Amino acid sequence: MFQVLLLCDQSVMVRAIYFFKTFLNILRFSLPLILIFMLTIDFYKGMIIGENDDKQQIIKKVGNRVIACIIVFLVPTIVNLTMSIINKAGYGNGNYFQEFASCYDEASLELVKKLESEEDLKLSEIEEQKRQESIILAADYQAKEAAKKEENRKAYQDSQSGVSPNGSYSSNLTDLNKQNGVYIKNGTFYKPSGPSGKGCPGSNATSKGYNNSYGYNNYFYIMLTNLIKGAKDAGYNLSISSQGCRSYKTQVEYYQSMEKGRAAKPGNSRHGWGIASDVTFYKNATTKCGSKRTRSNCPGMAWVHDNAYKYGLKFPLLNASYREDWHIEPINLKTY
Numbered sequence: 046m047f048q049v050l051l052l053c054d055q056s057v058m059v060r061a062i063y064f065f066k067t068f069l070n071i072l073r074f075s076l077p078l079i080l081i082f083m084l085t086i087d088f089y090k091g092m093i094i095g096e097n098d099d100k101q102q103i104i105k106k107v108g109n110r111v112i113a114c115i116i117v118f119l120v121p122t123i124v125n126l127t128m129s130i131i132n133k134a135g136y137g138n139g140n141y142f143q144e145f146a147s148c149y150d151e152a153s154l155e156l157v158k159k160l161e162s163e164e165d166l167k168l169s170e171i172e173e174q175k176r177q178e179s180i181i182l183a184a185d186y187q188a189k190e191a192a193k194k195e196e197n198r199k200a201y202q203d204s205q206s207g208v209s210p211n212g213s214y215s216s217n218l219t220d221l222n223k224q225n226g227v228y229i230k231n232g233t234f235y236k237p238s239g240p241s242g243k244g245c246p247g248s249n250a251t252s253k254g255y256n257n258s259y260g261y262n263n264y265f266y267i268m269l270t271n272l273i274k275g276a277k278d279a280g281y282n283l284s285i286s287s288q289g290c291r292s293y294k295t296q297v298e299y300y301q302s303m304e305k306g307r308a309a310k311p312g313n314s315r316h317g318w319g320i321a322s323d324v325t326f327y328k329n330a331t332t333k334c335g336s337k338r339t340r341s342n343c344p345g346m347a348w349v350h351d352n353a354y355k356y357g358l359k360f361p362l363l364n365a366s367y368r369e370d371w372h373i374e375p376i377n378l379k380t381y
């Protein structure tokens with residue numbers, strides 16, 4: 046049996062051929078039956094009328110009908126047989142006629158049903174494939190969204206934490222002369238245990254032996270100045286608070302007016318010893334970063350956070366519950 050080709054790969058086509066075949070078969074058997082019935086009538090008529098002329102006519106009529114009957118019976122039979130032979134013998138293999146013969150011969154209700162179920166299967170496979178594709182697309186979308194979210198989260202975390210604010214710092218500097226209670230030994234600042242803010246030099250600090258008018262500790266101020274110069278060389282402005290030494294009275298005011306935990310307890314703030322500063326960051330040489338600064342939108346801050354340790358300075362409150370990305374102190378600091 047030959048492979049059912051193009052013509053017979055669609056259920057609609059096979060169904061049409063099948064109906065045509067069925068119609069021919071019905072004709073083949075029903076017409077002779079009708080004929081027999083009509084012959085009976087003719088015969089009956091002939092018997093009743095019983096005239097010679099009419100008998101001749103009747104015989105002629107009957108003869109015609111028998112011939113018609115044979116033709117009607119034979120034509121579909123011959124057609125079926127021919128188609129079957131062409132199909133099974135592979136005569137004219139591959140051409141359109143052979144294909145039609147094959148299709149005609151094979152056309153059956155079973156084939157129609159088989160093709161229909163195959164078509165349904167194909168359709169459902171396509172549906173399933175589409176469904177799978179949409180699932181993959183959705184998963185892909187979700188993964189991309191999740192990755193984006195994670196990237197944003199990391200960027201935010203990065204912007205909030207700072208990278209290396211606490212590098213080590215070594216220096217041989219020693220100056221045991223106390224300034225506001227603070228002295229230096231082998232590069233480490235030593236501060237008294239408290240209270241801070243009591244020994245601030247006030248507004249006229251330079252007249253009291255300070256190298257700056259703000260009241261910062263002289264060596265801390267040198268570190269700040271070096272950091273400012275380093276930032277400037279890197280292309281960023283950096284400014285420091287003019288409040289070089291915060292008095293005990295001011296700290297009390299901060300402590301009382303600010304949210305609890307925000308300002309250090311009066312007597313504890315390192316600002317009161319002139320060894321802490323609050324700095325202002327810049328995007329470049331001139332433009333300040335706003336309050337919504339991040340490492341990426343405020344490259345001057347990122348640079349200062351990353352490089353402060355090289356100047357002996359650190360930002361100890363980057364990861365505090367009250368984060369202060371601006372508060373700077375010496376790395377080497379101890380209490381005596």
Ligand SMILES: [Zn+2]
Nearest residue numbers: 321322323372
């Ligand atoms: Zn501060």
